[in-house]
Amino acid sequence: MSDIEHLIEDALKPVGAAPPPPSPDLFARVLDSVHDDQARRRRLRRDVAAWVAGVAAATTLVLVLTPRSNGELHMPWWILELATNLALVGIAVWLGPFIKRFGRAYAADVFHDNPLTGKSYIVLTDVVYYLIFAAYIMFTVRFAPQVDWGNDITEVVTAEQLTYEVARIGGILLIIGVLHGLNIVLMPVLGRLFSLNRRVDRHGERIGDRP
Known part of the structure; x- marks a missing residue:
């Protein structure tokens, strides 16, 4: 220990008291x-x-x-579509464990009376999370250029398609953010309800055990 630590220890411990034993x-x-x-x-x-x-x-x-024409890159529409789908899958694979890593302690604190329920709740929210991601990708994937993209003839990326693909990524982040926020707000309520039900069951068991 340093001199400062010795001085702090001497100032805080009672007069004549033995030094505390080290933690085992x-x-x-x-x-x-x-x-x-x-x-x-x-x-x-x-x-x-x-x-x-x-x-x-x-x-x-x-x-x-991407083929080159006159020294410029002209990306076919399907490359951007494929890259967006891969980005959505990558976000799902990365964001799910990230949220779960920091959500375990919160769930353990909320469901401290019944930890098994908390673990089941985390597993169920994971299932819902991946179902939402899978459904969103399936609903928004495109297998042919759209008329409003303006590339149904040239079949190269346009500003309209780029706007659509960026909106896809922003849309899933918004959906997950809103649902995650609701989950944070509702989880304490559910934890409180489960705790009350557990206490009511215990109280009923005590009354039933009385002669």
Whole structure:
């Protein structure tokens, strides 16, 4: 310990009192903290590597599959459509575990009286999350150029198609954001209701056990 730590310890402990014994699980808690930090760093490196690989793959796909005309790139409409679908899938795969990672502690606090219900709730919300993403992609995917894109003849990317594809990504982020916000607000209410039901059941069991 440093001199400052000794001075603080001497100032806070009662006069004549023996120094407190060291915590028996201090070393285990330090090891757990180190392991958690290492796991977090590995997860961060994997996420960064996945995003870099995705951007590199998308750039390579555009440069390889896009024909050149007069020194300019003219991207076929289906390349942008495919890239948007891959981006939506990538967002779903990345955003789901990200929300779940920070939602476990919140669910555990809300469902502290019945943790099994909290775990089941997290699993069910994961199912709903991926169903929403899958349904959104299926509803918005296009297999041919649209008339309002203005490329039904040239079949190259136009500003209208780019606006549509950006709106697809923004739309799913908005939907997930709204639903996630509602989930944050409603989860404490559900946790309170489950706790009240559990207490009512226990009270009923006590009354039934009375002679």
